[in-house]
Amino acid sequence: MTPIEPGFWFVAAGAAKVLAVFSIVMVAVAYMTLAERRVSAFIQDRLGPNRVGRFGWLQPIADGIKNILKEETMPGTASRFYFLLGPALAIIPATATFAVIPFAAPLPTPKGAVDMVVADVPVGILYILALSSLAVYGLVLAGWASNNKYAFLGGLRASAQMISYEVALGLSLIAVLMMTGNVTLTEVVRQQQELGLWFVLPLSLAFVFFVVSAFAETNRLPFDMPEAESELITGYHTEYSAMKFSMFFIAEYAHVLTASALMATLFFGGWDVPFWKGDNMFWHDGALIRGFDEAGAPVLAAPSLWITLATLASFAAKTAFFVFLFIWVRWTLPRFRYDQVMHLGWKVMLPAALGYVVLMAGTMLVLAQLGVEFGLRYGLALTGVSGLATLAFFFFLDRDRIVGGAHAKRKFSSGRLASAAASND
Amino acid sequence: MATSYIPLLIILGVSVVNAVGMAVASHVLNPSRPTPQKAMPYESGMIPLGDTRARFSIKFYMVAISFIVFDLEAIFLIPWAVRMRELGWGPFVAVFLFVVVLAVGLAYEWKKGGLEWD
Numbered sequence: 001m002t003p004i005e006p007g008f009w010f011v012a013a014g015a016a017k018v019l020a021v022f023s024i025v026m027v028a029v030a031y032m033t034l035a036e037r038r039v040s041a042f043i044q045d046r047l048g049p050n051r052v053g054r055f056g057w058l059q060p061i062a063d064g065i066k067n068i069l070k071e072e073t074m075p076g077t078a079s080r081f082y083f084l085l086g087p088a089l090a091i092i093p094a095t096a097t098f099a100v101i102p103f104a105a106p107l108p109t110p111k112g113a114v115d116m117v118v119a120d121v122p123v124g125i126l127y128i129l130a131l132s133s134l135a136v137y138g139l140v141l142a143g144w145a146s147n148n149k150y151a152f153l154g155g156l157r158a159s160a161q162m163i164s165y166e167v168a169l170g171l172s173l174i175a176v177l178m179m180t181g182n183v184t185l186t187e188v189v190r191q192q193q194e195l196g197l198w199f200v201l202p203l204s205l206a207f208v209f210f211v212v213s214a215f216a217e218t219n220r221l222p223f224d225m226p227e228a229e230s231e232l233i234t235g236y237h238t239e240y241s242a243m244k245f246s247m248f249f250i251a252e253y254a255h256v257l258t259a260s261a262l263m264a265t266l267f268f269g270g271w272d273v274p275f276w277k278g279d280n281m282f283w284h285d286g287a288l289i290r291g292f293d294e295a296g297a298p299v300l301a302a303p304s305l306w307i308t309l310a311t312l313a314s315f316a317a318k319t320a321f322f323v324f325l326f327i328w329v330r331w332t333l334p335r336f337r338y339d340q341v342m343h344l345g346w347k348v349m350l351p352a353a354l355g356y357v358v359l360m361a362g363t364m365l366v367l368a369q370l371g372v373e374f375g376l377r378y379g380l381a382l383t384g385v386s387g388l389a390t391l392a393f394f395f396f397l398d399r400d401r402i403v404g405g406a407h408a409k410r411k412f413s414s415g416r417l418a419s420a421a422a423s424n425d
Numbered sequence: 426m427a428t429s430y431i432p433l434l435i436i437l438g439v440s441v442v443n444a445v446g447m448a449v450a451s452h453v454l455n456p457s458r459p460t461p462q463k464a465m466p467y468e469s470g471m472i473p474l475g476d477t478r479a480r481f482s483i484k485f486y487m488v489a490i491s492f493i494v495f496d497l498e499a500i501f502l503i504p505w506a507v508r509m510r511e512l513g514w515g516p517f518v519a520v521f522l523f524v525v526v527l528a529v530g531l532a533y534e535w536k537k538g539g540l541e542w543d
Binding site: 014073147238346 | 445465485511
């Protein structure tokens with residue numbers, strides 16, 4: 001199988017993939033709002049919306065129609081242009097980020113094999129980092145332009161929180177880049193197939209950092225400080241109603257979807273079907289191969305429609321699990337205080353992520369020195385080192401010392417506070 | 426390959442059209458019955474007091490400045506990270522020194538109270 005030639009069919013295939021992925025993301029986002037309400041209802045022993053259509057199936061459509069027909073309000077003192085620009089800037093990067101994530105094995109067509117990724121660009125992960133940090137502009141502009149004190153505080157909090165956790169997010173990605181030696185996500189998937197282990201094992205602590213930063217980046221509980229209802233009404237989108245509110249909502253869920261897809265791709269093998277070698281295929285000298293034989297000659301892969309569908313199902317299942325995790329955590333953990341959020345980001349995650357990058361780089365170089373080839377043994381050695389680092393992180397680094405509640409302050413600050421508390425009794 | 430960027434441009438275009446389309450569609454379809462109360466900022470039902478464009482805590486600036494330093498650090502590490510295994514020990518030591526310098530910077534900021542919020 002050869003790749004599709006650059007030309008008319010390449011662009012046509014690209015446009016078809018764009019439309020398919022864009023519509024699937026929008027539909028998935030609509031049903032994630034329903035899933036959120038249903039799952040939260042089940043967690044709280046309620047039924048949730050189940051009246052519009054069977055099992056509430058048509059609820060997202062009804063919500064959409066309601067939102068588009070409702071009256072929009074805008075404070076008379078708001079900055080009109082930026083008030084409109086805010087939601088647009090929030091939703092544009094959110095819907096465009098999914099483009100570089102591969103979602104299935106290449107599909108054979110009469111014109112050549114088509115990669116199942118919208119754009120397999122050489123910058124890969126860097127595109128995602130760049131676009132996801134653009135999202136912060138939408139929130140800050142919305143908060144500032146509303147001319148509302150709560151919205152303003154929400155926008156400020158959103159900006160400080162998102163840029164803080166972007167540092168830890170970038171550093172956790174560096175460990176992945178060291179393993180793959182490339183920044184494209186197709187290569188990340190291929191290296192996990194070749195290693196025989198998903199990166200969640202050899203890079204366990206990076207996965208922890210990535211999950212925590214992803215929750216903070218998407219402003220989901222326990223990090224939803226920018227829209228903490230009990231403090232800020234709803235934060236930066238307090239003044240937004242109807243469709244403009246919907247745009248922020250869609251943007252947030254699209255970010256959740258992209259973050260879940262990224263967790264699946266970077267750490268859980270992407271579209272790789274576990275324990276099965278038949279789906280291993282990658283491009284080598286313009287041919288789609290599944291690996292190399294003993295003599296080092298390439299072995300041709302046999303892409304087919306059902307392999308593409310099986311890998312697509314595998315990718316969808318992994319992504320759906322992480323979407324569920326986002327909802328599950330939301331209804332399990334209480335919200336942090338703002339100072340705890342910032343302390344966790346700067347005093348715990350940043351130094352630990354830096355140390356972890358140095359530790360993993362050193363381990364990889366030692367393994368190379370010992371002559372261990374990139375393969376299962378290499379992966380297992382890294383799994384051991386990384387597992388120890390993860391254990392150390394959880395057991396020694398933060399036991400109420402840096403990110404603690406009020407009782408921790410009393411315990412660790414010597415004298416004054418403790419005696420003040422005692423004299424109050 | 427430069428051609429691989431074409432679908433990226435298409436999806437960015439589709440996203441922009443989608444965002445503009447949503448705003449325009451609701452603007453055309455929704456009713457507009459403004460009242461003075463609707464045009465007031467919503468601050469929990471209270472009549473807003475004071476100016477929103479007031480001064481706010483300097484800590485947000487501190488965070489932004491620290492972010493520039495440490496995010497650039499992550500960006501500088503990426504080119505090394507992708508070639509790390511081929512480059513070997515020499516660049517590793519160089520990167521280690523770079524990280525140590527920044528860690529000292531972080532420790533200084535921490536000690537000076539730049540990361541405190543209470």
